[in-house]
Amino acid sequence: MTVIVDWDPLPQGGEEETVLIRYTTAMSRVYNNKQIELLAPAGTFEIFKELMHSSCDAVYCGGSQLNMRMIRKGYNLSREELREAVFLAREADKNIYITVNSLLDENELAEAEEYLIFLEEIGPDAIIIQDTAILSLINRLKLSIPLHASVMMNVHNTEMINVLEAHGIKRVVLSREMPLSEVKAIAKQTNVELEYFTHGDMCVAHGSLCYYSSYLFGMSSNRGRCLKPCRWPYTQPTQPQGASGHPFPLAVKDMNLYAHLWELLDAGVVSFKIEGRMRSKEFITGLVDTYGRAFDAFLADPLGQMRPESSAVEPFKKRDFSTGYAFGVPGLENINTRGEGTGDFYSTKKMFSTPTKEREVDAVQTEKLRARLLEIQRTLKPSPGQPGLSVRVNSIEQGRRVLKSGSGIRRIYLSSEPFAPVMPFTLSELDGFQKECRKSDITLFLAFPRMVTDSQFSLFRAYLAQKPSVDGFLLSNLGLFRLFEGEEYQLTCDSSMNIYNPQAAAFYEEAGAKGWTSSIELPAPSLIRLPTLAAAAGCTGEAELIYHGLPDVMYLDHDVSGRKADSWFLETEAGRLQIKRDYWNHYHLLPVKELTLMPLTDIFMKSGYDLLRLELQAYGPEETSSIMKAALTCMDHPEKGDLVLESLQAQSKGCTYGAYQY
Structure with missing residues (x-):
């Protein structure tokens, strides 16, 4: 290793001086015979070149297409710069990983093929992906480029890692919500490399399960276009103890594990990821070198340098620091309720968006959307079948009310993460309810929680051994397929799998699914084409979409109420949003207005979908009956969708097309 040693003042000034080490080749960092790396972000080629002389071991960056940082102009690297970046990384003996981590629209699949071939040619050490369509494309094109699973894949259990490994994934960026105790358990059961966020800006919601930006603006967080409604000023009608009562953003403190490098190493983490592809050159290089010096001091003297002085990272503080989920689920203290923080709270020194009301369905909007969809529908092969209704319910009691609504219902999804105070059902209760469903010729499915940890896997495996009386299961993540090997x-697939294109639908069918639900972030033109395109890609399973109801727009673990309440409200200038706590102590942020496609029922009845789902888990008994009546009327008389919705809106806070309208 060659180094250049300069004298430089301490970051905060002072009489002492410190040695600033600038590396011209990477250090080889090894802990207990295992290669480890400090992974740095580069938003521009200028930053990338500077990082080649820093103490990082690897750099991740994006090209000018198909990655999660396309929203800000002037960032990402051109193809020529990517090619040169790979060359420079080889010279500096550092690894380079290129992000291809956006969900792909149907129109981007051909572009993705060509781009993947280019990336194979220039030869980065890996690409970082989110969309399972990439796995299918890599396989079909017979490419050998190494693959890492992005944090946006929301990898949070061992079985999910096992499935991804079988599809060629060499490394996973673990869910930001995973404590190190779970990381350590997983590391003992897999040979896949584990990467963990170590420093930087974090999201309040679980990775890949925040849809509010799409719902409001058609700007998908899963496609790197989030306008961050979490950072609006929110208030609570009843303030938790210790809160001052002034508005606060639904934004968490910055991750900072600088003083806990040993705990990360002990857990089995091999790649220590610093967030910040939108940060400045000076910020990133300074922060990376600070971490590099701490790493090298620890590796040279593990006991004496186990706890680096945390003040070293204070100059890089943008908001207050936290250890996130590393040592357990953080509560209200991880939310910026008291206006904490130093420096600029927002990366760009301005709001990404201001409080904006959810756009209510109106006649003009409907006619514009109808005209677009009819034009598309004329190009598609007519669908011979007629879809039925599926309904997600919170309890067996609510399910029985659905049964009383009438014919036209094909399936009920019974939630295994019911909203409090409802408790899970017993096997005996489930058996009785399934018999009632069968009398009405309705299939009963059990819906898994949106997140399923390893301990929950063990619980559900024991539960399945008892042969519960259901016809099927609604799966929330890829790992759950492993529970059903050999079962009938x-x-x-639930909408939480973010199926955005036909290749992704085909991937899950190959994994064992007999049906799939389209993403609620899909704009209606893509939504209406998806069943036809999926069939052309070889899909034969049931296609399903969210037709009406209150879907989660954020799924989080933070108890923002400060008191573990069952249900409460957050208010902005744009409206009042409800938060529901479920049985597993996850929290579900619900939109102000109900998502609907009722005025367009006649079109979607002929679009190739087999099931149109009502998301009714958050509704009471009378609301459930009203919505069921409205939906069944629309199914029987699709031309009356406008009138039915008008009546329904009079009883609610209004309806929106959400992301479908964009």
Whole structure:
């Protein structure tokens, strides 16, 4: 290793001086015979070149297409710069990983093929992906480029890692919500490399399960276009103890594990990821070198340098620091309720968006959307079948009210993460309810929680051994397929799998699904084409979409109420949003207005979808009956969708097309 040693003042000034080490080749960092790396972000080629002389071991960056940082102009690297970046990384003996980590629209699949071939040619050490369509494309094109699973894949259990490994994934960026105790358990059960966020800006919601930006603006957080409604000023009608009562953003403190490098190493983390592809050159290089010096001091003297002085990272503080989920689920103290923080709270020194009301369905909007969809529908092969209704319910009691609504219902999804104070059902209760469903010729599915940890896997494995009386299961993540090897249950993919294109639908069917649900972030033109395109890609399972109801727009673990309340409200200038706590102590942020496609029922009845789902888990008994009546009327008389919705809106806070309208 060659180094250049300069004298430089301490970051905060002072009489002492410190040695600033600038590396011209990477250090080889090894802990207990295992290669480890400090992974740095580069938003521009200028930053990338500077990082080649820093103490990082690897750099991740994005090209000018198909990655999660396309929203800000002037960032990302051109193809020529990517090619040169790979060359420079080889010279500096550092690794380079290129992000291809956006969900792909149907129109981007051909572009993705060509781009992947280019990336294979220039030869980065890996690409970082989110969309399972990339796995299918890599396989079909017979490419050998190494693959890392992005944090946006929301990898949070061992079985998910096992499935991804079988599809060629060499490394996973673990869910930001995973404590190090779980990381350590996973590391003992897999040979896949584990990467963990170590420093930087974090999201309040679980990775890949925040849809509010799409719902409001058609700007998907899963496609790197988030306008961050979490950072609006929120208030609570009843303030938690210790809160001052002034508005606060639904934004968490910055991750800072500088003083806990040993705990990360002990857990089995091999790549220590610093967030910040939108940060300045001076900020990133300074922060990376600070971490590099701490790493090298620890590796040279593990006991004496186990706890580096945390003040070293204070100059890089943008808001207050936290250890996130590393040592357990953080509560209200991780939310910026008291206006904490130093420096600029927002990366760009301005709001990404201001409080904006959810756009209510009106006649003009409907006619514009109808005209677009009819034009598309004329190009598609007519669908011979007629879809039925599926309904997600919170309890067996609510399910029985659905049964009383009438014919036209094909399936009920019974939630295994019911909203409090409802408790899970017993096997005996489930058996009785399934018999009632069968009398009405309705299939009963059990819906898994949106997140399923390893301990929950063990619980559900024991539960399945008892042969619960259901016809199938609604799956929330890829790892759950491993529970059903050799079983005869019908499996379908929930909207939490973010199926955005036909290749992704085909991937899950190959994994064992007999049906799939389209993403609620899809704009209606893509939504209406998806069943036809999926069939052309070889899909034969049931296609399903969210038709009406209150879907989660954020899924989080933070108890913002400060008191573990069952249900409460957050208010902005744009409206009042409800938060529901479920049985597993996850929290579900619900939109102000109900998502609907009722005025367009006649079009979607002919679009190739087999099931139109009502998301009714958050509704009471009378609301459930009203919505069921409205939906069944629309199914029987699709031309009356406008009138039915008008009546329904009079009883609610209004309806919106959400992301479908964009």
